[in-house]
Amino acid sequence: MAASGRAAGPEVIWARPERTGRGPRPAFTRDEIAEAAVRIADESGLAAVSMRRVATAVGCATMSLYNYVPGKGDLIDLMVDLAVGEYRLPDRPSGDWRADLLQLARQAREMMRRHPWLPGAVLSHTFLGPNALRYMEHSLAVLEHSGLDDALKLELISMLNGTVVSMASAEQAAAERAKESGHSPEQRQAAQAGYLTSAVATGRYPLIARVLAGSGPVGDPDEVFDRLIGRVLDAYAGPAAG
Incomplete structure (x- = not known):
C-alpha cells in the first residue's frame, strides 16, 4: 500500500528492468x-x-x-x-499515406489470422510496449505529410486498428460457428441467403428486399476488407484535402 493508504498504481512491465547488474x-x-x-x-x-x-x-x-x-x-x-513485432515495417514511408496504411491494415489482419486470440487480447490490452511504439512511430511517419493535425493522426491510427480488430473478430466468430455446426462458412452463408429470399418474398420487408436486389453478391473477402478500410481512409482524406 502507498503511504496515503491507497494501493500503488499499475506498473508497466517494460518499466521494470529485466535483470539487475547483480546476481546470476x-x-x-x-x-x-x-x-x-x-x-x-x-x-x-x-x-x-x-x-x-x-x-x-x-x-x-x-x-x-x-x-x-x-x-x-x-x-x-x-x-x-x-x-x-511481426509487422514488416519499411525503412521509410512510400509517400502515399493511404497505400501505406492499407498495407499495415492487411498485415494486421494476417497477424490476427495467425493468432486468433489476438483481437480479444488487444481489446483488453492497455500498455504500449516497444514493438507497439515502433509501429506507432512508423504510422505517424506515414502520416507526417498527410495534412492531418496530430490529434487526427492519432484518431485515424486508432480507428484503423479498431476496424481491423472488429473485422478480424467477426471472421473468427463466423469460423467458430461453422466449426461448431459442422458446416462450412459457405454452407452457412447459403442457408442464410435462402432464408432471406423466402422472408422478403412475403412482402413484409420491402426495404430489405430493395437493398438486397441492388447490392449484388457479397464479393471476395479480401476485396471487401480493402474497400472498407479504404472508406475509413477516405473519411480522413477529406480533412487532409481541406
Whole structure:
C-alpha cells in the first residue's frame, strides 16, 4: 500500500528492468516466456494460458515465473507486443499515406489470422510496449505529410486498428460457428441467403428486399476488407484535402 493508504498504481512491465547488474544471469528472457505463452494461445486459445502452464513450457516452477513476470496481465501485455513485432515495417514511408496504411491494415489482419486470440487480447490490452511504439512511430511517419493535425493522426491510427480488430473478430466468430455446426462458412452463408429470399418474398420487408436486389453478391473477402478500410481512409482524406 502507498503511504496515503491507497494501493500503488499499475506498473508497466517494460518499466521494470529485466535483470539487475547483480546476481546470476536469469535462466529465461521475457521474450522466451512470451513465445511460450503465444504458442499455447495459438494452439488452445487465450483462456488456456496460465502462469502454471507457461512455467511448465519454459521448464521452471510456477512461483519462479513470477520473478520474471509479475502476473497474467503482464504476460498478456508481453504476448501482444511480441505479436505486434511481426509487422514488416519499411525503412521509410512510400509517400502515399493511404497505400501505406492499407498495407499495415492487411498485415494486421494476417497477424490476427495467425493468432486468433489476438483481437480479444488487444481489446483488453492497455500498455504500449516497444514493438507497439515502433509501429506507432512508423504510422505517424506515414502520416507526417498527410495534412492531418496530430490529434487526427492519432484518431485515424486508432480507428484503423479498431476496424481491423472488429473485422478480424467477426471472421473468427463466423469460423467458430461453422466449426461448431459442422458446416462450412459457405454452407452457412447459403442457408442464410435462402432464408432471406423466402422472408422478403412475403412482402413484409420491402426495404430489405430493395437493398438486397441492388447490392449484388457479397464479393471476395479480401476485396471487401480493402474497400472498407479504404472508406475509413477516405473519411480522413477529406480533412487532409481541406
